[in-house]
Amino acid sequence: MTALENLIQTLSRLPGIGPKSASRLAYHLIKTDKLYNSTLADAIATIQDKIFPCSICGSFTEYDPCPMCGDTSRDRTQLCVVEQPQDVLTLQSSGAYNGLYHVLGGAISPLDGIGPEHLSFSKLVKRIDEGGFTELIIATNPTEEGDTTALYLRHILKNHEELSITRLASGLPIGGDLEYADRITLARSLRGRVRF
Template identity: 70%
Template sequence: MNTLDNLIQALSRLPGIGPKSAARIGYHLIKTNPQYNKELAKSIGTIQDVVFPCPVCGSYTEISPCRFCSDSSRDRELLCVVEQPQDVVTISTSGSYNGLYHVLGGAISPLDGIGPEDLSFDSLMRRISEGSFQEVIIATNPTEEGDTTAMYIRHLMKDFPDIILTRLASGLPIGGDLEYADRLTLARSLRGRIKF
């Protein structure tokens, strides 16, 4: 196997990159500025030395604690629980949330061998018991695993009856047509309907 084939094979192991996309990227890198390739290789080679999980919330950061945990202007009575570090960025860029975060590191998935002990529930419960949270927002994905994880959090939260527990709404996207909605999305939309 030659160098280009090795590169294409390595690129195709990235999430969301199939063999055709990997080949396009590989051929693009051959034609691009060599300095860009060197900077890209350096960034890839050093990312794990520079970026690490925040010891407080679990979000990826280059400083400890992360910019969200250390920002005194954030609402410390709100805690948003997400599955992955990239979910923090997604919610943060929406501009509609100004509380703190907690990253679980995944979702409960018995078929994949991921149980509660594999996720950061212990640190979540420690933060809740030591903090002054008024509301915990469950922002797990609207999947079977995300729903199972949300139910598990609800079970853990029974010892904190004074804290409001909420879940992100899910349903029809803005501009979507009913005829294209799948049954599960439509069912969630009906269950989560609001007074008009």
């Protein structure tokens, strides 16, 4: 295997990158100056040494605790539960939430061999038991696995009457057309309708 074929094959293992995209990236890297390629290679080689999960919330960080857990101006009565660390950045980019986060590390998926014991539920319950939270926002993905995870969360927290458990709304996107919406999205939209 040539160096170019090896690079294309390696790049195609990245999520969302197929063989054609990998080939375009490889040829781009060949034409790019050597300093950029060295900087990119160094950033990739050292990323796992510099970035790690926060000991409190599980989000990726370079400092422990992460900037959000250490920020005393955040609303410490709200806790938003997400599946993956990248979900924290997605929610933060909305600018609509200023509470704390908890990253589960995935969603319950028996077909993939992922059960509750593989996710950080016990750490979540411990955080809630330590007190202070009045609302738990479940922000798992609107998929079968995300819904299963949300139901499991509600089950394990059923004895926490002081905690208001909410779930992110789901339904039709702004600017979307009804004719292009799938049945599940339409059903969720109808069930989650609000007073106008």
